[in-house]
Amino acid sequence: MAKSPEVKLAVFGRAGVGKSALVVRFLTRRFIWEYDPTLESTYRHQATIDDEVVTMEILDTAGQEDTQQKESHMRWGDGFVIVYDITDRGSFDEVAPLRGLLEEVKKPKNVPLVLVGNKADLEHARQVGTEEGERLAAEMACAFYECSACADEGGMVAEAFHELCRELRRR
Ligand code: GDP
Ligand code: MG
Secondary structure (H helix, E strand, C coil): CEECCCEEEEEECCCCCCHHHHHHHHHHCCCCCCCCCCCCEEEEEEEEECCEEEEEEEEECCCCCCHHHHHHHHHHCCEEEEEEECCCHHHHHCHHHHHHHHHHHHCCCCCCEEEEEECCCCHHHCCCCHHHHHHHHHHCCCEEEECCCCCCCCCHHHHHHHHHHHHHHCC
């Protein structure tokens, strides 16, 4: 099996959208209900994606950083997961500005990115339509997944992270 270099992935999105829950789900296949919202952590993880061993370093940001801290996280990362909460319209409105800042920090490179609409289990409280997520992802030319960190039957969470790794490898 080919061994590839390490990739640095950073997870962005408003506080409370479920970034930590998604990262923990991806790493442990478990859901942890309460996770310190102010905590910022990095994790190392190895996965075999399309017969290739990929070592990831994953930065779970707190989502409360000032612009300067965000920029430094963006400089650190190779690829990015931007998360919003389908039950929180405001978190969706924060996606485009985050993408804008990413573009600015990374220019002239274009930025490997996936968009995740989390909390898909809370259909009754939905504020952001699936088509809206799809449209935004099309505008940003990136993959889009609706996920649930707590009810991840289809393995969608891992799929989002793996797709980001594939996107990085294609470059
Ligand atoms: P972060 O601030 O973005 O890291 O968000 P957390 O991972 O700390 O999650 C914030 C809150 O949302 C917690 O109470 C979680 O239990 C909850 N949460 C996270 N993901 C999901 C999900 O997919 N579905 C539901 N129903 N709740 C979630
Ligand atoms: Mg968190």
